[in-house]
Amino acid sequence: MAATDRVLLHVPEPRAAAPRTRTFSRPRPARARRQAEATKRRYRESSEAPPAKRRSEASCLPAKKTAGKETQGTFQGKAPKTFSPKKSSAGGSDRNQERKPGIKTSSLFKNNPEIPELHRPVVKQVQEKVFTSDAFHELDLHPHLISTINSVLKMSSMTSVQKQSIPVLLEGRDALVRSQTGSGKTLAYCIPVVQSLQAMESKIQRADGPYALILVPTRELALQSFETVQKLLKPFTWIVPGVLMGGEKRKSEKARIRKGINILISTPGRLVDHIKSTKNIHFSRIRWLILDEADRILDLGFEKDITVILNAINAECQGRQNVLLSATLTEGVARLADISLHNPVSISVPDESHDRSDPKSRVVLEASAPRTGSELDSFAIPAGLDQHVTVVPSKLRLVSLAAFILQKCKFERDQKMVVFFSSCELVEFHYNLFLQTLLGGSGAPAQGRLPSASTQFGFLRLHGDMEQEDVAARGLDLPQVTWIVQYNAPASPAEYIHRIGRTARIGCRGSSLLILAPSEAEYVNSLASHKINISEIKMEDILSVLTKDDCFKRSRRGNQKSHAVGPQEIRERATVLQTVFEDYVHSSERRVSGAKKGAQDTTGIKPDGSPHLSNSLVGEQTVNVMDIVTLQSFIRAYATYPRELKHIFHVRLLHLGHVAKSFGLRDAPKNLSALSVKKKKANLKRPDLQRRTQSRHRLAEILRSEYSSGMETSVAKVKKQSECAGPGSQRPASAVGKKQAQKPHGGTARLPRKYL
Numbered sequence: 001m002a003a004t005d006r007v008l009l010h011v012p013e014p015r016a017a018a019p020r021t022r023t024f025s026r027p028r029p030a031r032a033r034r035q036a037e038a039t040k041r042r043y044r045e046s047s048e049a050p051p052a053k054r055r056s057e058a059s060c061l062p063a064k065k066t067a068g069k070e071t072q073g074t075f076q077g078k079a080p081k082t083f084s085p086k087k088s089s090a091g092g093s094d095r096n097q098e099r100k101p102g103i104k105t106s107s108l109f110k111n112n113p114e115i116p117e118l119h120r121p122v123v124k125q126v127q128e129k130v131f132t133s134d135a136f137h138e139l140d141l142h143p144h145l146i147s148t149i150n151s152v153l154k155m156s157s158m159t160s161v162q163k164q165s166i167p168v169l170l171e172g173r174d175a176l177v178r179s180q181t182g183s184g185k186t187l188a189y190c191i192p193v194v195q196s197l198q199a200m201e202s203k204i205q206r207a208d209g210p211y212a213l214i215l216v217p218t219r220e221l222a223l224q225s226f227e228t229v230q231k232l233l234k235p236f237t238w239i240v241p242g243v244l245m246g247g248e249k250r251k252s253e254k255a256r257i258r259k260g261i262n263i264l265i266s267t268p269g270r271l272v273d274h275i276k277s278t279k280n281i282h283f284s285r286i287r288w289l290i291l292d293e294a295d296r297i298l299d300l301g302f303e304k305d306i307t308v309i310l311n312a313i314n315a316e317c318q319g320r321q322n323v324l325l326s327a328t329l330t331e332g333v334a335r336l337a338d339i340s341l342h343n344p345v346s347i348s349v350p351d352e353s354h355d356r357s358d359p360k361s362r363v364v365l366e367a368s369a370p371r372t373g374s375e376l377d378s379f380a381i382p383a384g385l386d387q388h389v390t391v392v393p394s395k396l397r398l399v400s401l402a403a404f405i406l407q408k409c410k411f412e413r414d415q416k417m418v419v420f421f422s423s424c425e426l427v428e429f430h431y432n433l434f435l436q437t438l439l440g441g442s443g444a445p446a447q448g449r450l451p452s453a454s455t456q457f458g459f460l461r462l463h464g465d466m467e468q469e470d471v472a473a474r475g476l477d478l479p480q481v482t483w484i485v486q487y488n489a490p491a492s493p494a495e496y497i498h499r500i501g502r503t504a505r506i507g508c509r510g511s512s513l514l515i516l517a518p519s520e521a522e523y524v525n526s527l528a529s530h531k532i533n534i535s536e537i538k539m540e541d542i543l544s545v546l547t548k549d550d551c552f553k554r555s556r557r558g559n560q561k562s563h564a565v566g567p568q569e570i571r572e573r574a575t576v577l578q579t580v581f582e583d584y585v586h587s588s589e590r591r592v593s594g595a596k597k598g599a600q601d602t603t604g605i606k607p608d609g610s611p612h613l614s615n616s617l618v619g620e621q622t623v624n625v626m627d628i629v630t631l632q633s634f635i636r637a638y639a640t641y642p643r644e645l646k647h648i649f650h651v652r653l654l655h656l657g658h659v660a661k662s663f664g665l666r667d668a669p670k671n672l673s674a675l676s677v678k679k680k681k682a683n684l685k686r687p688d689l690q691r692r693t694q695s696r697h698r699l700a701e702i703l704r705s706e707y708s709s710g711m712e713t714s715v716a717k718v719k720k721q722s723e724c725a726g727p728g729s730q731r732p733a734s735a736v737g738k739k740q741a742q743k744p745h746g747g748t749a750r751l752p753r754k755y756l
């Protein structure tokens with residue numbers, strides 16, 4: 001990311017292991033039912049109710065009609081009796097609004113469930129010291145390797161995990177390495193691998209095939225590790241690194257395997273693909289097997305693939321060194337360690353918070369022993385990471401997120417933020433919405449846009465539907481990110497740790513914010529049970545930033561002046577911001593021709609599988625069908641929380657009308673259930689996401705390393721090889737590595753310049 005303030009909107013990894021629920025028809029778990037009933041009771045007790053029509057919605061909580069009591073526990077000030085939200089500015093072309101000129105943003109601050117007090121137990125977090133004062137040159141490494149680390153990687157002192165791991169691995173032991181995110185685990189294994197392979201008596205030949213196999217969960221991590229290995233191998237040009245990660249045609253990958261790769265970095269799925277179909281892949285010379293980010297490998301559902309790979313390697317070779325690295329030590333990781341490691345040394349950076357006085361506690365090297373439940377469940381969090389949570393009613397989520405982004409990126413300096421959402425559609429929706437409303441988009445001012453929209457900061461987006469562009473995420477080392485926002489809660493504590501681990505890396509400071517709905521507040525206790533400490537930021541403190549900019553001031557007719565102060569003023573301004581969002585979502589400029597056809601369309605999907613970018617009935621409004629698809633994707637993702645979290649995250653606890661509001665919809669869509677879930681097949685790709693040539697160059701870069709290492713150095717040859725990749729090179733690895741976010745290219749995250 002650039003030096004200017006930036007917000008990266010990002011979709012996390014799929015919840016591969018999460019069981020899917022049968023959304024609305026599934027009987028409620030007892031606990032979910034109890035909570036739903038409690039919520040119902042709250043509605044009954046607070047003399048408030050959603051509009052009558054909402055009561056008939058199949059998927060939302062029924063609520064009884066009561067009279068004007070302001071949300072409790074939110075704003076302490078007296079509620080304004082007659083706040084009439086800003087009149088919609090939706091233009092004359094809006095059919096419905098022509099008919100009904102007085103469309104208003106219904107109150108954001110009424111009918112909300114109470115925000116519960118967070119009774120979070122204060123827990124002592126596990127904390128690790130990142131750096132040591134020991135230098136790499138103190139290790140018994142080849143002098144050229146040391147000078148490469150110093151001059152190419154520009155690193156001199158070791159991190160704790162490197163100091164503990166490198167000597168153990170150089171001794172030839174298997175190891176289980178657990179250390180917090182961003183602590184330098186990649187080098188902890190890459191250095192010993194390179195040191196041992198360059199020192200082999202009979203010099204490695206390219207045609208020998210793999211001596212080291214490094215398995216990583218994602219393409220982007222594969223690329224990152226590849227880049228690190230490639231740099232370390234600079235003085236040892238006879239050793240050839242290579243990466244398999246999908247995105248490239250299998251045929252061209254096969255060709256590269258046939259040529260010979262000595263250090264092979266791969267995602268598990270792709271390697272299994274080759275084991276099953278490529279005759280030329282042999283493991284007889286394997287000396288090293290590395291399983292990096294083992295927790296993520298399991299989270300992403302690769303356990304079976306790992307078994308296939310282990311069986312294939314075991315069939316050909318026995319005497320090798322195995323290393324398993326993970327930021328979190330879960331039961332799954334312990335199980336994987338059991339089947340992949342032989343008599344391993346267990347390395348973990350000690351908990352600084354426990355006993356600072358005992359120098360022995362600085363090093364934890366132990367023979368593998370059964371671990372206690374609490375050991376397995378507690379995770380180390382970087383010491384410089386401040387974690388926060390805010391509880392926000394569904395209706396206020398969108399304005400709260402926007403206010404938080406504005407607070408950090410518009411009114412504070414040097415902030416870089418990553419916002420995690422639960423689906424690609426959500427990323428696209430918020431990216432477009434914020435780009436057009438908060439930044440003003442392009443072209444002349446229009447409705448649904450803030451009068452003084454800011455251009456002081458920018459948005460990038462990253463998600464899996466972005467072909468040829470990076471699917472950042474797990475494992476990504478985005479430099480100097482200061483804030484991580486989780487707009488949708490993660491499905492596991494390990495996922496939580498990996499998300500917040502994109503900040504406060506390698507000893508830096510950083511902060512995180514988790515946004516929860518009132519019904520999700522118990523999640524804080526769930527995190528606390530894993531020794532994750534989190535402090536509360538009140539929603540009103542987030543929204544209060546809106547008083548800093550008069551563009552959020554409610555405009556009044558004539559000379560009428562606003563006397564609103566304090567909480568009331570904040571409410572008014574939040575309503576103005578929500579109106580801007582709703583105007584944008586409902587605006588005529590987002591419509592495409594064929595509106596009538598779209599309005600009658602019940603599937604939203606064209607025969608070719610792409611969605612109708614047309615309108616659909618939502619209450620009495622007409623909106624782009626994609627917004628409903630987005631809402632639907634949110635609900636689909638919500639239904640995939642694992643069973644153990646269902647009592648907190650259950651679709652039956654969602655109030656659809658309120659959730660719709662957080663998508664800028666004025667009402668819950670009537671035809672939501674009719675919109676087919678076939679959306680999965682929908683081709684959401686847009687021309688600006690299809691930069692195929694970039695990936696061709698990316699492949700050329702990989703080939704350049706692989707083919708120029710020792711044996712083939714001519715550029716012409718590199719080009720030729722690149723061409724040989726043929727059509728495959730047009731659909732190659734879409735992921736790029738850590739550097740990707742360092743360089744902004746317009747509003748979209750793209751491949752780094754060096755790959756172009």
Ligand SMILES: Nc1ncnc2c1ncn2[C@@H]1O[C@H](COP(=O)(O)OP(=O)(O)OP(=O)(O)O)[C@@H](O)[C@H]1O
Binds near residue numbers: 157180181184501
């Ligand atoms: N000894 C060192 N000195 C300075 N920087 C280092 C050192 N070791 C690693 N780094 C840098 O720290 C960052 C994080 O390293 P790395 O990605 O290996 O962490 P990690 O522990 O694997 O994190 P995660 O578990 O989140 O993937 C990288 O930018 C890396 O270049």
